[in-house]
Each structure stands twice: as C-alpha cells, then as structure tokens.
Amino acid sequence: MMRSLWTAASGMTGQQFNIDTISNNLANVNTTGFKQMRADFEDLLYQTQKLAGTPATEATVVPTGVQVGHGVMPGATQQIFTQGALQSTGNTGDMAIEGEGFFRVVQFDGTYAYTRDGSFKIDSNGQLVTSDGYKLSPEVILPEGFVADSLSISQDGRITVKVAGSDDPVEVGQMELYRFVNPAGLQAIGQNLLKVTNATGDPIPGRPGFDGMGKIQQKFLEMSNVSVVKEMVNMIVAQRAYELNSRAIQTSDSMLATATSLKR
Amino acid sequence: MVRGLYTAASGMNVQQNRMDEIANNLANVDLNGYKKDTAIQKAFPEMLMRRMNDDGVYRFPFGSVDASPIVGTVGTGVETNEVYTNFAQGAMKQTENPFDMALDGRGFMTVQTPQGERLTRNGAFLLNSDGYLVTKSGDFVLGENGPIKLKLNNFTIDEDGTVWQNSTFAADDKRLVSQQENQWDNIERVDRLRIVDVKRQRYLQKQGDSYWKTTDESGDAQVIASARPKLRQGFLEGANVNPVQEMVEMIEVNRAYDANQKTIQTEDSLIGKLWNEVVKV
Numbered sequence: 001m002m003r004s005l006w007t008a009a010s011g012m013t014g015q016q017f018n019i020d021t022i023s024n025n026l027a028n029v030n031t032t033g034f035k036q037m038r039a040d041f042e043d044l045l046y047q048t049q050k051l052a053g054t055p056a057t058e059a060t061v062v063p064t065g066v067q068v069g070h071g072v073m074p075g076a077t078q079q080i081f082t083q084g085a086l087q088s089t090g091n092t093g094d095m096a097i098e099g100e101g102f103f104r105v106v107q108f109d110g111t112y113a114y115t116r117d118g119s120f121k122i123d124s125n126g127q128l129v130t131s132d133g134y135k136l137s138p139e140v141i142l143p144e145g146f147v148a149d150s151l152s153i154s155q156d157g158r159i160t161v162k163v164a165g166s167d168d169p170v171e172v173g174q175m176e177l178y179r180f181v182n183p184a185g186l187q188a189i190g191q192n193l194l195k196v197t198n199a200t201g202d203p204i205p206g207r208p209g210f211d212g213m214g215k216i217q218q219k220f221l222e223m224s225n226v227s228v229v230k231e232m233v234n235m236i237v238a239q240r241a242y243e244l245n246s247r248a249i250q251t252s253d254s255m256l257a258t259a260t261s262l263k264r
Numbered sequence: 265m266v267r268g269l270y271t272a273a274s275g276m277n278v279q280q281n282r283m284d285e286i287a288n289n290l291a292n293v294d295l296n297g298y299k300k301d302t303a304i305q306k307a308f309p310e311m312l313m314r315r316m317n318d319d320g321v322y323r324f325p326f327g328s329v330d331a332s333p334i335v336g337t338v339g340t341g342v343e344t345n346e347v348y349t350n351f352a353q354g355a356m357k358q359t360e361n362p363f364d365m366a367l368d369g370r371g372f373m374t375v376q377t378p379q380g381e382r383l384t385r386n387g388a389f390l391l392n393s394d395g396y397l398v399t400k401s402g403d404f405v406l407g408e409n410g411p412i413k414l415k416l417n418n419f420t421i422d423e424d425g426t427v428w429q430n431s432t433f434a435a436d437d438k439r440l441v442s443q444q445e446n447q448w449d450n451i452e453r454v455d456r457l458r459i460v461d462v463k464r465q466r467y468l469q470k471q472g473d474s475y476w477k478t479t480d481e482s483g484d485a486q487v488i489a490s491a492r493p494k495l496r497q498g499f500l501e502g503a504n505v506n507p508v509q510e511m512v513e514m515i516e517v518n519r520a521y522d523a524n525q526k527t528i529q530t531e532d533s534l535i536g537k538l539w540n541e542v543v544k545v
Contacts, residue, residue, distance in 0.1 A: 002280060007288050015294070018294065041292070042295070046472055052467060052479055052481060063467060063481050064466060066346065067301075067469065067470055068281070068288065069285075069470065070288070071288060071291040072291045075473075078400075080359075100440065179440045181393055181394070181437075182391040182393055182395075184391070211439055212440040212441040214442060244293060244510070245291060245293075247511065248287040251514045251515075251518050252283060252287065255280065255283060258522050261525070262529065264532075
C-alpha cells in the first residue's frame with residue numbers, strides 16, 4: 001500500500017507523544033521541584049530505491065540515488081534541569097536547593113531515590129521525611145522534646161534544633177546533596193522522585209554550598225521550571241503538525257480511492 | 265497495447281513517490297536539524313515516430329523502399345530521478361540548554377558512530393555517564409582531537425565552535441561545578457568542534473537518526489578552515505519544512521494523480537470501444 005500513509009501515521013503518533021509530554025509539563029506547572037521534560041525526535045530509516053554510484057552507462061555512474069524516508073519516532077525525553085523560582089513558605093520543614101544537586105531519600109524497599117522537592121515533614125519518630133513518608137538520607141533524627149519551630153537549617157546544611165527547657169540550639173545532623181555527571185539520564189519514577197541509571201554515572205555526594213553543590217534555603221520551596229508560554233507555543237506547533245500529518249493521510253487515502261476507481 | 269496506458273501509469277507511480285516524500289517532510293516537521301526532501305522527476309526517453317507506408321514509399325521496378333519520414337517524437341512517461349535534499353537554513357529556536365547547539369550556515373557537526381563518522385545538524389546533545397558529549401543515540405560528538413569531555417556549568421562554546429573551560433575544575437572527575445562559584449579564572453581551550461563540509465552536499469546519503477553519510481560522489485568531509493558556520497549554543501535548528509508549500513504540493517500531487525487516472529480511464533474506454541464496437545465480426 002502507500003508508504004505515505006504509514007509515514008504520516010508515524011508523524012501523528014510522534015506529535016501525540018509530544019502533546020503527552022507537553023500536557024504532563026502543564027499538569028505539573030505547580031508541582032514542587034518539577035523539571036520540565038522535552039520530547040526529542042529522530043527520523044526513521046531511509047529506504048534506498050536507487051543506489052547512488054551504480055553504473056548508468058559504461059562510463060558514467062548514477063550520481064544521486066532515490067531515498068525515501070519512513071517518518072519520525074520519539075528519540076528521547078529529556079529533563080531540563082534549570083533552576084525553578086523559589087517560593088517563600090515560612091514552613092520550617094521546607095527546603096529549596098539554590099543551585100545544583102539533589103536530596104537523597106530512602107524508599108520503602110531500601111533503595112535510594114533523588115529529588116529536588118524539599119517539602120520535608122517531621123514524622124512521629126522525629127525524623128525528616130517526604131510527603132510520602134520516605135526518609136531523608138543521611139538520616140536526621142531530632143532529639144526528644146524538641147521545639148518544632150526552632151528547627152533551623154543553615155545554607156551549608158547543618159541542622160540545629162532547640163530542646164524544651166534549654167536556650168542553646170543542638171546540632172542534630174548534616175545534610176548532604178548529590179550530583180551526577182549527566183543528570184538528564186535520571187529516570188523519573190513519579191512522586192517527584194528520580195532514580196539513578198547507567199547513563200547518569202555514580203552519584204557524587206557533597207556538602208551544600210561547597211564543591212559545586214547548591215545552597216539550601218530553609219522556608220523556601222522550589223517551584224517547577226515549566227514556562228507556560230513556551231509550553232503553549234509548543235502545543236500550538238504540535239497541534240498544527242498533527243493536523244498537517246492527518247491531511248497527508250487524507251490525501252494518500254483519496255489517491256488510493258482514485259487508484260481503486262481505475263477499474264469500473 | 266495502447267501506449268498511453270503505461271505512460272499514465274508511470275505518472276501515477278511518480279506522484280505516489282512525491283506523496284511519500286511530502287508525508288515524510290510533514291512527519292519530520294518538528295525534528296531538529298531536519299532538511300526537507302524533494303522528489304525530482306525525469307521523462308522517459310522519447311521515441312522517434314516515423315510515418316510508414318505512406319507517400320514516403322519509393323517504388324522501383326524490382327521492389328520498393330520505405331523512406332518513412334519522421335513525424336516527431338512522443339514521450340513515454342516519467343520516473344523519479346532523484347530525491348534532492350534542500351539544505352536551506354532552518355529557523356533558530358532558543359532553548360537556553362547549554363548542551364543544545366545549532367549551526368548557522370553551511371556545514372555539519374561530526375559524530376562517531378560504530379559504523380564510522382557521520383554528519384549531523386541536530387545539535388540536541390547530552391553528557392554520558394563519563395562526561396563525554398554525546399548525541400541522543402549515545403554516539404560521541406567529535407572535536408578536532410576526538411571526543412570532548414565536559415562538565416556542566418564549566419564549558420562554553422563560542423561562535424567558531426571552540427570549546428573553552430575553566431581548568432580550575434577540570435582535573436577531578438568527581439568535582440562538579442555550580443554556576444555561581446565558577447569565576448572563570450583559568451580559561452583553557454579544550455578543543456574545537458569538528459565542523460565539516462563536503463564538496464557536493466547534494467550527494468550525501470541520509471541515514472536516519474538525523475545522520476548523513478558521505479559518499480564517493482559527495483567527497484570526504486573536510487574541516488572548514490575559513491567562513492565557518494556560526495555555532496549557537498543554547499539554540500536548536502528547526503526543520504526547514506514549510507507547511508504551506510507542502511500543502512500546496514500535496515494538492516498538486518493529488519490532482520495530478522487524478523488527471524493520470526482519467527487518462528487511463530479514457531484509454532480504457534477507447535480499447536473498450538475498439539473491441540466491442542469496431543471489431544464486430
């Protein structure tokens with residue numbers, strides 16, 4: 001049948017995938033620490049109908065061949081790790097990373113996951129956990145009888161808290177941040193968490209504010225870095241591209257109908 | 265049989281080829297660095313027509329000879345001769361991602377694949393886990409001295425394609441850099457991106473994955489020494505497909521296809537008349 005039907009269909013599937021990515025970005029426009037995703041495309045294999053360089057006559061060769069493409073496929077989705085805007089919350093458990101790096105949390109199965117979402121809470125054991133109950137790693141356990149409002153985290157990640165009956169703050173832990181050679185290779189696993197893959201390289205730990213790590217800003221949250229205007233423009237482009245490809249299918253279809261009506 | 269039948273069929277085949285190219289252009293309308301293809305047709309060889317057994321016959325006492333005067337030529341149809349890639353510049357899209365690169369002008373970036381060096385204009389690059397600049401397929405992007413090792417926030421690429429880094433942070437692989445702390449105190453030249461061109465771009469072969477391969481006809485890829493295309497970091501080059509033009513071409517293809525079909529139907533009805541009405545025994 002006509003190749004163009006499938007080629008245009010691959011274009012439509014590709015644009016649908018593009019819209020999927022864009023709508024996920026827009027859905028997460030208010031998600032803390034969310035990083036914008038981008039769909040990148042690759043063209044599919046080319047079929048060679050006439051090979052360049054084959055002899056045309058005894059003395060000459062065919063200079064150019066006839067190659068026809070087979071459409072497009074999604075090549076990769078890439079997370080763009082630019083800094084999101086910082087939003088003041090006034091909540092002592094909230095932290096934002098200003099600069100590079102990720103928080104590390106322990107999942108229930110004991111494996112590590114990484115996140116930029118710093119909306120930590122204090123659980124019943126006095127431990128810092130994410131909204132889903134995953135423990136911050138390295139662990140931070142607040143002493144018994146601590147005063148909740150006195151939790152203080154410095155820009156370099158030292159955690160201090162006051163205990164009831166004493167005025168002197170007690171140092172209870174040191175936060176660590178983690179970086180990757182290729183953060184774009186991190187795999188998003190939902191719940192604002194990211195997982196290490198072979199492509200990221202090993203996590204490189206460091207103290208906040210030192211050796212290229214970002215600073216920690218307490219009582220702030222990092223908003224998503226999705227730019228609504230950009231996404232809207234991308235959406236328009238994707239929709240129009242989808243329409244164009246559907247026209248190509250319609251044209252191919254009407255050509256097929258013409259071919260079919262050859263025999264009356 | 266009736267010659268026009270096959271002539272018109274060749275016309276339909278060629279329009280179908282053109283439609284394939286248009287569909288491929290439209291499918292790739294959003295692909296970075298895509299260059300559109302155009303199918304180019306050529307006529308089949310023309311046949312010389314002579315008039316036989318007419319006033320051109322000379323009779324002699326011992327026989328006759330047919331001088332068959334030439335009445336003209338007749339075409340026998342059309343075929344797809346070449347798929348021509350239009351290397352016109354695509355639009356620049358700003359992304360603000362330091363790993364995105366676009367070329368402004370004639371030339372290609374070079375990529376090392378397992379099959380050999382390939383050329384590309386799709387500059388959506390990444391770092392791999394060892395810190396080398398790679399494409400989305402994981403192939404090394406080449407500088408003039410081989411693959412390029414970089415660190416996020418510690419490199420910049422100028423218009424010439426020269427890669428600079430701050431050597432303060434370059435030595436230790438485990439020492440990553442943040443944007444704020446980088447003072448750019450010890451600027452060092454890393455390499456220059458291998459930006460090449462070939463003698464005859466027309467003969468490059470498309471490979472998929474946004475790659476081109478050099479062929480014997482295109483000539484080898486040569487590093488451009490002067491008049492290099494401007495490299496724009498933080499930009500991507502859009503496809504150079506013009507949707508309006510493609511739509512107009514699609515209409516044209518559709519109508520040409522219809523016209524050829526009508527020719528076949530006419531020929532068909534001619535043959536039908538011949539068999540059913542003229543040849544009555």
